[in-house]
Amino acid sequence: MATHDVLKIAETAPFNRFHFGLLFWCSFIMMFDGYDLVIYGSVVPQLMEQWSLPAVHAGWMGSAALFGGIFGALTFGPLADRFGRRPVILLAFALSSLTALGNAFAWDAWSFAILRFITGIGLGGTIPNIVALINDMAPISRRNIMTTVMLGCYSLGALLSALVAMWVLPRFGWQYTFILAGAPLLTLPWMYRHLPESLPFLVACNRNAATALLCRIRPTVDVEKLRWPNQQAQRVAAPVSGLFTQGRAIKTLALWVGFGMCMLMVYGLNTWLPKIMVAGGYPLVSGLMFLVTLNLGSIVGALSSGWLADRWGCKPTLMVFLALAVASLCVLGIKPGFLLLNLMLLLAGAATVGSLAVIHAFAAQQYPTDIRSTGISWCSAIGRFGGVAGPALGGLMLSMNLTLQLNFILCSVPGIIALLVVAIVTRHKIEALPKVQLNDNLESCPPSPCSTGKSTTQAI
Structure with missing residues (x-):
């Protein structure tokens, strides 16, 4: 009797209602992550006035969420590889939304900064795991564009925060911008019901739930002809150490540098x-x-980079975008005419943010599913050090009173470094699970040793 590998069936499934729902919920989460992180920039003038804050203290308050993001990414990534993407995503999203809401009731700078730090923990735990979930579940032919469309919703959240602030601040005050940040908590019951668990995770841990989920991904599947991995195949015991084994050490370090530079x-x-x-x-x-122009380009770049990556591959697309970022920044330094100036700003925004979107998809494809959340989370965490360093190094650069051309040349140096380290990441086909013996049908498979015994509906 002909049999069909479970994961191959999912990877080759046509884009359908299930994938649209997956993309919708992950994009929804990403949009409000962008709102939660960027809204601070809109309210900081009122906070400085109300609490008599010097600029230095206000800057550290703004950095609190970024530092929290580092801690959240390092913590929640390994947890997701061990306990599943879905519960960790829901927990991290609930945490970030709840503490963002709590900022509306902060009474001084210290309470505000602590809540921002905890919000950052939730944000840092959410973003890498929804990237991993998309890459676990999306059809191969649509994987890159689904990832970058979802990441592009960060820019929509940032735009939403600016629009909300313009309308809310003069009428109601800064507190209400954070009350709106808590609105996604109302969607958690629907998210709990509809956000799926990772199929590769369920294949290893709960075969009944995996079968039900596969029927949602590909309704025409014949469950009598499924071929399942042997349940004695072992998952990686220590996901973090797995980033440096089986020839992944140089690749992991290169990706860390690439994330940081982007x-x-x-x-x-x-x-x-x-x-x-x-x-x-x-x-x-x-x-x-010019900043508005740059961010308009960033939206275009985030959306177009995935479309190109599905056709060219992640690595070629990433290298092209990094090269365009370097070239556009260098051209800006020669103080071109009005038309070329705005064209280069659009290109710089598209290339820099497009590179950041593609490198997430690129990293997700470098690790097997057993350590994928850990791999992306650690890349994101290390990369956030670059995010924190960006404003500080920019201030140092401006304090040196350099020429416009030299300023933009220095801005392009991280792109050159990223281009070099991405070039050394060798192409490697990642198997969804370790090589194992396969059984021919569902009935002959032994029961899953890590099955939780929960209902199929809850598990998926």
């Missing part, structure tokens, strides 16, 4: 672009409009 460019440019342009002789109003 985040350094994105955060550095978004923080200091207006000041760089003003220092180069442009008026302040134009400097702010």
Whole structure:
């Protein structure tokens, strides 16, 4: 009797209602992650006035969420590989939304900063795991574009935060922007019901739930002809150490550097672009409009990079985007005419944010599913050091009173470093699970040793 491998059936399934639902919920989570992280920039002037904060203290309050994100990524990634993507995503999202809501009731700078740190923990635990979930479940032909569309919703959340702040701040005050940040808590019952668990995880841990989920992914599947991995196949016992075994050490270190450089460019440019342009002789109003242009390009880049990666592959697309980022930043340094200037700003925004989106998808494909959340989470955590360093290094650069051309050349250096380290990451086909003996049908398989005994509906 002909048999069909469970994971291959899912990987080759056509894009359908199930995949749309998966993309919707992951994009919804990402959009509010963007809102929660960026909203601080809109309310900081009122906070400084209300609590008489100096700029340095306000800056550290803003960094609290970034530092929390490092801790959250390092913690929640290994937990997801051990206990499943779904419960960890729900927990991290609930934590970030609840503490963002709590910011509305902060009574001083210290309470606000602590709540922002905890919000960052939730954000750091959410983003890498929804990237891993998308890569576990999306069809191979749509995997990259689903990942980058979902990541692009971060920019939509950032835009939403600006629009909400423009309408809410003058009417109700800064507290209400954070009350709205808690609104996603109302969606948790629907998210609990519809957000699926990772199929590779269920194949290893709960075969009944995996069968039900596979029927949602591909309703025409014949469960009598499924071929299952032997349940005695062992999962990686220590996911973090798995990042450095089986020839992954150099690859992991290269990805860490690549993430850090991409985040350094994105955060550095978004923080200091207006000041760089003003220092180069442009008026302040134009400097702010240049920032808007840069972020319009970032949305285009995040959405287009996945489409290209599905056609060219992640590594070629990533290297092209990094090269475009370097080239566009260098051209900006020669102070081009109005049309070329705005074109280069659009290209710089698209290339820098597009690179950050693609490198997430690229990293997800470098690790087997058993350590995928850990791999992406550690890449994200180490990369956030670059995000934290971006504003600081930009301030140091501006304090040196360099020319506009030299400022932009220095801004392009992280892109050159990222381009070099990505080039050394060798292409490697990742199997969904370790090589194991296969049984021919469902009935002959032994019961799963790690089955929780929960109902199939809850497990998926």
